[in-house]
Amino acid sequence: MVKELYIAGEWRLGRGKVIQSIFPADNSVNAEISTASPEDIEEAIVKADQAWRSPEWRARMPHERAKVLYKVAELIEARAEELSKLQTRDNGKPLAETKALVMSAAATARYVAAACETMNDDMTTQRAADFMTFSVHEPVGVVAAITPWNSPIASEVQKLAPALAGGNAVVLKPAEATSLIALELAKIFEEAGLPKGLLSVLVGKGSVVGDAIVKHPLVRKISFTGGTSTGCHLAHIAADKLITTSLELGGKSPTIVLPDADIELAAKGIAYGIFSSAGQACIAGSRLFIHSSIFDQFLKRLVEITKGLRVGHPEQNNVHMGSLINAAHLASVDRYVQLAIQEGGEIVTGGHALTEGDFAKGSFYLPTIITGLKNHAQVCQEEIFGPVLVVMKYDNEADLLEQANDSCFGLAAGIWTENYRKAWRMARALEVGTVWINTYKKFSISAPFGGFKDSGIGREKGRQGILSYMQQKSIYMGLNEQPNPWAD
Ligand code: ADP
Numbered sequence: 001m002v003k004e005l006y007i008a009g010e011w012r013l014g015r016g017k018v019i020q021s022i023f024p025a026d027n028s029v030n031a032e033i034s035t036a037s038p039e040d041i042e043e044a045i046v047k048a049d050q051a052w053r054s055p056e057w058r059a060r061m062p063h064e065r066a067k068v069l070y071k072v073a074e075l076i077e078a079r080a081e082e083l084s085k086l087q088t089r090d091n092g093k094p095l096a097e098t099k100a101l102v103m104s105a106a107a108t109a110r111y112v113a114a115a116c117e118t119m120n121d122d123m124t125t126q127r128a129a130d131f132m133t134f135s136v137h138e139p140v141g142v143v144a145a146i147t148p149w150n151s152p153i154a155s156e157v158q159k160l161a162p163a164l165a166g167g168n169a170v171v172l173k174p175a176e177a178t179s180l181i182a183l184e185l186a187k188i189f190e191e192a193g194l195p196k197g198l199l200s201v202l203v204g205k206g207s208v209v210g211d212a213i214v215k216h217p218l219v220r221k222i223s224f225t226g227g228t229s230t231g232c233h234l235a236h237i238a239a240d241k242l243i244t245t246s247l248e249l250g251g252k253s254p255t256i257v258l259p260d261a262d263i264e265l266a267a268k269g270i271a272y273g274i275f276s277s278a279g280q281a282c283i284a285g286s287r288l289f290i291h292s293s294i295f296d297q298f299l300k301r302l303v304e305i306t307k308g309l310r311v312g313h314p315e316q317n318n319v320h321m322g323s324l325i326n327a328a329h330l331a332s333v334d335r336y337v338q339l340a341i342q343e344g345g346e347i348v349t350g351g352h353a354l355t356e357g358d359f360a361k362g363s364f365y366l367p368t369i370i371t372g373l374k375n376h377a378q379v380c381q382e383e384i385f386g387p388v389l390v391v392m393k394y395d396n397e398a399d400l401l402e403q404a405n406d407s408c409f410g411l412a413a414g415i416w417t418e419n420y421r422k423a424w425r426m427a428r429a430l431e432v433g434t435v436w437i438n439t440y441k442k443f444s445i446s447a448p449f450g451g452f453k454d455s456g457i458g459r460e461k462g463r464q465g466i467l468s469y470m471q472q473k474s475i476y477m478g479l480n481e482q483p484n485p486w487a488d
Pocket residue numbers: 146147148149173174175176204205206207208209210211214225226227228230231233
């Protein structure tokens with residue numbers, strides 16, 4: 001049966017062409033899904049605009065809106081097993097990873113609900129006896145949320161929860177590959193009591209459905225996570241419409257190992273930082289700089305750990321790396337590895353796809369480590385979005401920082417050292433939005449997340465993440481009997 005879309009609070013078939021959801025581990029068909037037509041898009045957005053303006057949502061106090069989000073958190077947790085299995089079918093990530101994403105989605109909904117309960121408008125400092133001023137926060141209206149396939153449920157709740165908490169309506173366009181989990185999430189919001197019209201999930205191609213959504217005149221904010229070139233395109237559309245954006249884009253994050261690092265801790269953390277999600281993460285620590293004094297020893301241990309990683313069927317237990325999202329993406333990852341060889345790189349481990357036996361039908365690639373390249377090599381500058389780590393040697397700190405910052409991206413960085421004073425200095429010098437010291441890929445919903453440079457604009461998460469879906473209004477209240485300063 002072809003899957004229906006969630007259009008302005010109703011479940012019905014989209015009027016666009018039907019697409020297939022594919023399980024990347026063996027290319028079997030999970031489901032057929034309808035996609036949104038231009039008429040469906042129009043209906044979802046017009047009704048979203050009515051829904052956020054309607055007293056049913058607008059007049060609800062923030063703590064009352066929060067009730068829906070608490071319920072969303074509860075329902076996600078109650079269905080965690082089922083949701084993580086569905087997400088694994090969607091994108092081929094191991095179950096342990098998709099379970100963590102599901103739990104993070106629940107935690108996000110709960111955090112935003114709690115923050116919503118305690119959001120304040122401000123009475124600003126009084127500057128005259130005859131009036132006082134308030135600064136209040138208003139919704140922006142209809143928000144277009146566009147998400148990628150690598151961490152779908154987590155990135156979707158990260159947009160939906162704060163946008164709805166802020167009093168807005170959301171039209172969500174998930175990545176085609178991970179539409180099933182987005183539709184399941186819509187069921188959860190519906191069951192949690194979200195009034196009709198405030199959420200639509202429109203499946204379809206980014207360049208068609210996504211583009212039409214963001215260009216619609218009633219859409220007043222774009223919240224996007226995905227590739228830098230798509231982000232740039234959306235920023236142009238937003239500029240033409242004079243609307244705001246939150247853009248969380250690509251990365252080529254440097255990780256630095258100082259001579260005094262705890263080698264075992266660092267090597268394990270670095271392997272996790274690049275190879276979890278099979279490197280399909282914007283924050284993947286994909287450029288590694290090791291101090292020359294420990295280079296050989298460190299690399300040896302890192303290679304041992306990497307060779308010990310279990311690549312396997314994502315539905316099996318104890319698998320470290322599942323399948324890449326599809327064969328086209330695997331081909332792109334492999335092209336980068338071949339390019340690295342042409343650029344003078346040496347493959348220390350990995351470097352090819354797994355094609356035998358159980359791997360034959362899916363898109364599996366070995367965790368790969370490349371040495372012998374300089375930071376200006378194309379493979380060190382472009383985002384591969386796969387399990388490929390380039391390792392470089394450095395001698396002095398100033399030169400290291402220059403190289404680490406020599407990237408168009410600025411999403412994240414890692415530092416491994418026992419010297420916290422030095423780590424702090426480096427963290428401040430790195431041109432990135434997130435720095436992990438002696439850890440990597442840890443996330444807190446209370447800490448703002450976003451990129452410097454080509455890695456994005458705006459910050460998600462934290463209390464300010466909710467405010468980014470609101471606009472401020474100043475209200476002056478006159479206290480004087482005299483309406484104006486004129487004498488008569
Ligand atoms: P990735 O390489 O991670 O798939 P993309 O930027 O291509 O990154 O895709 C991220 C999301 O953006 C997906 O939901 C995709 O469908 C959507 N998208 C792609 N192109 C456009 C576009 N021109 N307009 C709106 N959304 C788009």
